[in-house]
Amino acid sequence: MGKLDKKIALITGGGSGIGRATSLLFAAEGARVVVADWAEDHARAVVAEIAAHGGEAIAIKVDVSKGADAERMVIETVKHFGRLDILYNNAGIGFARPLHMMTEEEWDRVVDVDLKGVFLGCKYALPELMKHGGVILSTASVAGLEGIRRMGHYCAAKAGVILLTKSMAMDYAEYGIRVNCVCPGGISTPLAETGYDKLTPEKLERAKNATAAMHLLNRVGQPEEIARVALFLCSDDASFVTGQAVVADGGWTAGHRFGSSR
Ligand SMILES: NC(=O)c1ccc[n+]([C@@H]2O[C@H](COP(=O)([O-])OP(=O)(O)OC[C@H]3O[C@@H](n4cnc5c(N)ncnc54)[C@H](O)[C@@H]3O)[C@@H](O)[C@H]2O)c1
Numbered sequence: 143m144g145k146l147d148k149k150i151a152l153i154t155g156g157g158s159g160i161g162r163a164t165s166l167l168f169a170a171e172g173a174r175v176v177v178a179d180w181a182e183d184h185a186r187a188v189v190a191e192i193a194a195h196g197g198e199a200i201a202i203k204v205d206v207s208k209g210a211d212a213e214r215m216v217i218e219t220v221k222h223f224g225r226l227d228i229l230y231n232n233a234g235i236g237f238a239r240p241l242h243m244m245t246e247e248e249w250d251r252v253v254d255v256d257l258k259g260v261f262l263g264c265k266y267a268l269p270e271l272m273k274h275g276g277v278i279l280s281t282a283s284v285a286g287l288e289g290i291r292r293m294g295h296y297c298a299a300k301a302g303v304i305l306l307t308k309s310m311a312m313d314y315a316e317y318g319i320r321v322n323c324v325c326p327g328g329i330s331t332p333l334a335e336t337g338y339d340k341l342t343p344e345k346l347e348r349a350k351n352a353t354a355a356m357h358l359l360n361r362v363g364q365p366e367e368i369a370r371v372a373l374f375l376c377s378d379d380a381s382f383v384t385g386q387a388v389v390a391d392g393g394w395t396a397g398h399r400f401g402s403s404r
Pocket residue numbers: 154155156157158159160161178179180181184204205206207232233234235236255281282283284325326327328329330331332333334
């Protein structure tokens with residue numbers, strides 16, 4: 143018996159990285175999964191992987207920053223599977239840019255996808271979840287807990303996700319809805335490795351070592367390590383957990399490494 147048997151899970155950004163790993167794990171644990179992603183071909187590839195392992199999933203092309211798309215992804219989910227139990231707002235983007243060099247459009251895009259996208263997903267999923275209870279999970283970040291240089295737009299959006307999570311948990315507990323977010327540290331995904339292909343081998347090595355050293359465990363995480371936290375939070379194992387920002391960061395935020403070589 144799987145931890146998510148009979149559950150219908152809608153996962154945004156399910157076509158890559160953390161969302162892909164979570165879609166595969168949730169399906170392996172018995173959920174029927176909606177893989178919602180802007181990159182439709184990636185979403186379809188994940189659906190094919192799930193089917194190859196005997197699971198059931200559909201792909202939906204969606205831009206989470208658009209209200210009409212968010213509404214449609216919930217309508218299509220319910221039309222296809224009959225209900226919705228789990229919404230995982232995971233789609234996100236980010237790039238480094240000093241604030242004085244950032245255009246208004248760049249700021250808007252990151253905040254629209256990373257923060258407004260969570261609001262829109264919840265706005266349209268909540269009426270379904272309020273019928274019978276359910277779970278909302280979102281991917282925040284250590285960037286919502288601490289500042290990161292040249293990532294002001296991303297930090298602001300992810301900090302917003304954390305307090306949106308706590309606030310929603312308070313509003314919807316009475317409907318049997320648990321609301322949490324996960325705060326990953328550096329995870330090996332295409333998003334985290336943006337620009338790596340433009341570096342010389344020496345600079346790439348230095349960048350990888352510097353990123354690894356941000357973590358007490360001296361390595362970045364793998365998407366599957368966040369997927370397992372997501373599984374815990376979305377399953378009945380976490381039946382008493384709501385309103386929390388659960389940190390899975392290899393020790394990034396444990397404290398300042400004053401007097402240590404790392
Ligand atoms: N990788 C990390 O180090 C890290 C750390 C902390 C938090 N996060 C967060 O984890 C989440 C997943 O990121 P990832 O690292 O797996 O990256 P990723 O690039 O591998 O996956 C992100 C997915 O989101 C999709 N997406 C982007 N914009 C979208 C939109 N507007 N509508 C629908 N889909 C969209 C992309 O197509 C992609 O498939 C993001 O919210 C990210 O901010 C990542």
